[in-house]
Amino acid sequence: xWFIVSAMVTRILSASWLxxxxxxxxxxxLAQDARAGRExxxxxxxxxxxxxxxxxxxxxxxxxxxxxxxxxxLKAFKSGKRKHxxxxxxxxxxxxxxxxxxxxxxxxxxxxxxxxxxx
Ligand code: HEC
Numbered sequence: 001x002w003f004i005v006s007a008m009v010t011r012i013l014s015a016s017w018l019x020x021x022x023x024x025x026x027x028x029x030l031a032q033d034a035r036a037g038r039e040x041x042x043x044x045x046x047x048x049x050x051x052x053x054x055x056x057x058x059x060x061x062x063x064x065x066x067x068x069x070x071x072x073x074l075k076a077f078k079s080g081k082r083k084h085x086x087x088x089x090x091x092x093x094x095x096x097x098x099x100x101x102x103x104x105x106x107x108x109x110x111x112x113x114x115x116x117x118x119x
Contacts, residue, residue: 030104037105040098043090052106064111070103 041048044062049055052063062070076082077091078099094102 030108033101033104034108035105036097037101037103040102041105044102047086048106052109061111062106063109065106067103067107070106071099074099074102 041052047054047056047059048062052061052065054061073082074091074094077084077087078094080088082088
């Protein structure tokens with residue numbers, strides 16, 4: 001019996017090491033993507049704002065938006081599935097790595113939501 005228990009403990013411990021090892025590598029990789037994205041996002045600032053809060057009423061904010069959603073929309077603009085006079089041109093120049101980095105950067109910007117005071 002003790003043998004089975006100790007084998008289980010060993011399994012659990014090695015599994016947690018694996019998770020820990022993955023996190024150790026994954027977190028710096030995310031930061032690296034976001035750092036690259038911050039640079040690449042300089043082209044987006046004029047419309048989407050420095051931190052992804054849009055500066056014009058016809059432009060959506062990107063701050064805190066889900067990374068998969070941002071990436072899927074950029075790919076849709078690039079492929080022509082989604083069309084927009086400006087975004088289609090901008091997305092056409094983006095490589096997959098650019099899309100990943102930009103999506104990471106905008107998704108990691110924290111947005112605080114405060115509900116309106118309606119009494
Ligand atoms: C000239 C202004 C302009 C620039 C520069 C610009 N965008 Fe946009 N972007 C827009 C507008 C306007 C829309 C809304 C498109 C629509 O109505 O379909 C949009 C939409 C988007 C969307 C879809 C958001 C959603 O909620 O569906 C993403 C993602 C996006 N832009 C990313 C970027 C990125 C990344 C850059 C920089 C590489 C960038 N944009 C540069 C104007 C701009």
